[in-house]
Amino acid sequence: MNAPPQIRLATGRDALRIAEMSRDFIELGLGWRWNRNRVLRCMHDPTYNVIGAYDGGRLVGFAIMEYRLHEAHIVLLAVETSRRRQGVGAALINWLETSALVAGIGVIYxxxxxxxxxxxxxxxxxxxLEVRVRPRRYAGREDGIFFGKDLWLTSRVTH
Ligand SMILES: CC(C)(COP(=O)(O)OP(=O)(O)OC[C@H]1O[C@@H](n2cnc3c(N)ncnc32)[C@H](O)[C@@H]1OP(=O)(O)O)[C@@H](O)C(=O)NCCC(=O)NCCS
Structure with missing residues (x-):
């Protein structure tokens, strides 16, 4: 069993690998929209967080989240094939949920x-929760499923 990954903000050095993971694990069959430059732009945009999951220094997963005024959107999240079903995705999503709560945001889509x-x-x-179907959202043929979670329903804010 592998040790839990370290979750932290990713750096420009990881942008290409993140873009490749998006291409290979998320955008498969749709074309490559999340290229290195787009990932780099998010890293420099204060309304986004680009985070990585690291085994030692090695990137094994990542996520990108956009923070809006009252909600946050997980834009991309993926884990390397050999590290799946070992809690890496859970560690990434837990980090994102905690950061949203700290930013005063209670809903993630x-x-x-x-x-x-x-x-x-x-x-x-x-x-x-699967709240809505967006017909033919991907390449005009595959439906999108829109999810939402109310963090304030499940988390206790402490002062
Ligand atoms: C979806 C994904 C991020 C999950 O990452 P992961 O590190 O494997 O997830 P975890 O190990 O933290 O899994 C947590 C729980 O989620 C559920 N789960 C995760 N992957 C699952 C799968 N393929 N089938 C069924 N349940 C799954 C399980 O309940 C799991 O707990 P368990 O392993 O104790 O049963 C990963 O499979 C992935 O990168 N997929 C390709 C990219 C992608 O689809 N990204 C999401 C769309 S943006």
């Missing part, structure tokens, strides 16, 4: 491809 059964199970297992 995200969208997954309807055909991505593993991701849908993953988000459901973390308390995300």
């Amino acid at each position: 995200l969208e997954a491809r309807a055909g991505n059964a593993g991701a849908r199970m993953f988000y459901r297992s973390h308390g995300y």
Whole structure:
């Protein structure tokens, strides 16, 4: 069993690997929109966090979240194939949820491809509800499933 990964803000040095993981694990069959430059732009944009999960110094997963005034959106989240089902995705999502709460945000939204059964199970297992179907959202053929979670329902804020 691997040790839990360290979760921290990713740096520019990881931007290409993050973009490649997006291409290979998330955007498969859709074209590569999240290239290195787009990831770098998010790293420099104060309304986004780009975080990595690290084994030692090695990047094994990442997530990108956008913070809006009253809500946050998980834009991308993926884990290297060999490190799946070992809690890496959970560690990433826990970090994002904690940071949203610290920022005073109580709702997180995200969208997954309807055909991505593993991701849908993953988000459901973390308390995300499938709130809406967006027909033919991906490449005009695959539906998108819009998820939401009310963090304030499940978290206790301490002072
Ligand atoms: C979805 C994904 C991020 C999950 O990451 P992970 O590190 O494997 O997730 P965890 O190990 O933290 O899993 C937590 C729980 O989620 C559920 N889960 C995760 N992957 C699942 C799968 N493929 N099928 C069913 N349930 C799954 C399980 O309940 C799991 O707990 P368990 O292993 O004790 O049963 C990973 O499979 C991935 O990178 N997929 C490709 C990219 C992607 O689809 N990203 C999401 C869309 S943006």
